Amino acid sequence: MKFNVLSHLMAKRLAAGKYADGQGLWLVKRNSDFGQWVLRLTRYGQRREMGLGRWPDVSIAEARERAAEFRRQWRDGIDPIDEREKSKCAARQMTVAEAIASCFEARKAELKGDGEAGKWMSPLENHIIPKIGKLPITKLDQHKLKEAVDPIWHSKADAAAKAVNRVNLTLRHAAALGLDVDLQAAMKARALL
Known part of the structure; x- marks a missing residue:
């Protein structure tokens, strides 16, 4: 040849x-x-x-x-x-905050008023992003998520539950983008709380 x-x-x-x-x-x-x-x-x-x-x-x-x-x-x-x-x-490591923003943009049309009221992002902006927002989404596990919501789990149960649910949606969105994330992290964090 x-x-x-x-x-x-x-x-x-x-x-x-x-x-x-x-x-x-x-x-x-x-x-x-x-x-x-x-x-x-x-x-x-x-x-x-x-x-x-x-x-x-x-x-x-x-x-x-x-x-x-x-x-x-x-x-x-x-x-x-x-x-x-x-x-x-x-090279394209997406942080938790970036993944949340990307998920919000993708889901915005489904939300009342296109999410303009800020209700969807509020629990995340108040309780998740300040604590683990800079963490790469691929490094997010149940322990880190538990640490973020543990302080409000009993005092603000509704906000904590919404935050965990929206992190779960964010993880599914990140997986759809092709990132290697733990899709069970939110469910496991809930079991630990």
């Missing part, structure tokens, strides 16, 4: 289509001016494809270097696609 087949001049002259450079590296041209580098990886009959960047922004040499690194990871039993997803998730 040949590899390092493509050259810059050849890539420039090629029409739209898929072109192999070898060792699983492909140039997928959408039109004569732009394309996408794709690396195909196969193990145990499972084939994965990952993008390596846009051509000509990513040169052939850069695409080959990236492909070689990802093939090494694949050979060592590491899935580079999963690793890239994990690093993206880590």
